[in-house]
Amino acid sequence: xxxxxxxxxxxxxxxxxxxxxxxxxxxxxxxxxxxxxxxxxxxxxxxxxxxxxxxxxxxxxxxxxxxxxxxxxxxxxxxxxxxxxxxxxxxxxxxxxxxxxxxxxxxxxxxxxxxxxxxxxxxxxxxxxxxxxxxxxxxxxxxxxxxxxxxxxxxxxxxxxxx
Amino acid sequence: xxxxxxxxxxxxxxxxxxxxxxxxxxxxxxxxxxxxxxxxxxxxxxxxxxxxxxxxxxxxxxxxxxxxxxxxxxxxxxxxxxxxxxxxxxxxxxxxxxxxxxxxxxxxxxxxxxxxxxxxxxxxxxxxxxxxxxx
Numbered sequence: 139x140x141x142x143x144x145x146x147x148x149x150x151x152x153x154x155x156x157x158x159x160x161x162x163x164x165x166x167x168x169x170x171x172x173x174x175x176x177x178x179x180x181x182x183x184x185x186x187x188x189x190x191x192x193x194x195x196x197x198x199x200x201x202x203x204x205x206x207x208x209x210x211x212x213x214x215x216x217x218x219x220x221x222x223x224x225x226x227x228x229x230x231x232x233x234x235x236x237x238x239x240x241x242x243x244x245x246x247x248x249x250x251x252x253x254x255x256x257x258x259x260x261x262x263x264x265x266x267x268x269x270x271x272x273x274x275x276x277x278x279x280x281x282x283x284x285x286x287x288x289x290x291x292x293x294x295x296x297x298x299x300x301x
Numbered sequence: 302x303x304x305x306x307x308x309x310x311x312x313x314x315x316x317x318x319x320x321x322x323x324x325x326x327x328x329x330x331x332x333x334x335x336x337x338x339x340x341x342x343x344x345x346x347x348x349x350x351x352x353x354x355x356x357x358x359x360x361x362x363x364x365x366x367x368x369x370x371x372x373x374x375x376x377x378x379x380x381x382x383x384x385x386x387x388x389x390x391x392x393x394x395x396x397x398x399x400x401x402x403x404x405x406x407x408x409x410x411x412x413x414x415x416x417x418x419x420x421x422x423x424x425x426x427x428x429x430x431x432x433x434x435x436x
Contacts, residue, residue: 153310153372184379188371246341256339
């Protein structure tokens, strides 16, 4: 099994992922590590149904996804791994899911979040989550779709601010 | 009358409605909702909820036409599925025109089922028409 893309995208499986990232990284398996979708049958079913049938799709709670990665179930797969938030990405990494690169895709606006790019809004907790991941050796870059330029995440942060 | 909400990426929804109105004139009880790259899901859902309320008349229901199954516009639309709300993914101009012209006198589920079949058959490859004529 190889992880061809690890991405934080609060929309999880959607158009940009299916139509742009999947062909770009040649993924044949999409894994969604998300507790709330895992427990919402309609949402989960719609997401599974949107993935082309030639691809494998796994949507489950973060803990279950970590078990999946440590089993041999994904052998030979080219995996596109999705998290909805920095907190989930950090939780998974700390629990042993050791991805080496992290793509910041869509982290949209919310209370207390500062806009760093058109699709990336972070609050101080997000910043410290990302710092912690970086300290653990994860290479973090921002890129919404493959056609966008890839930027190191720290370049997004205005000087004199956090992180 | 059944209300229509068109939900798409970028400004396709507005332009599809504009284009349809250019062809058949004003389409009452219809709204366009665009999901832009920078929009949060909460804001997008609130805009969609408002659009659905605006086109809801009595209890005839609302049909939401979205651009692509699996995309965010469809993903947020299915959260509104109910007896009063249908969703069809894969909008085209023929589909929107047919919907606007045939919704009177139909009930919601019947309209959605009819439009699904209609839109499938509305994709035409002219070269096939030509070769069928020759043979």
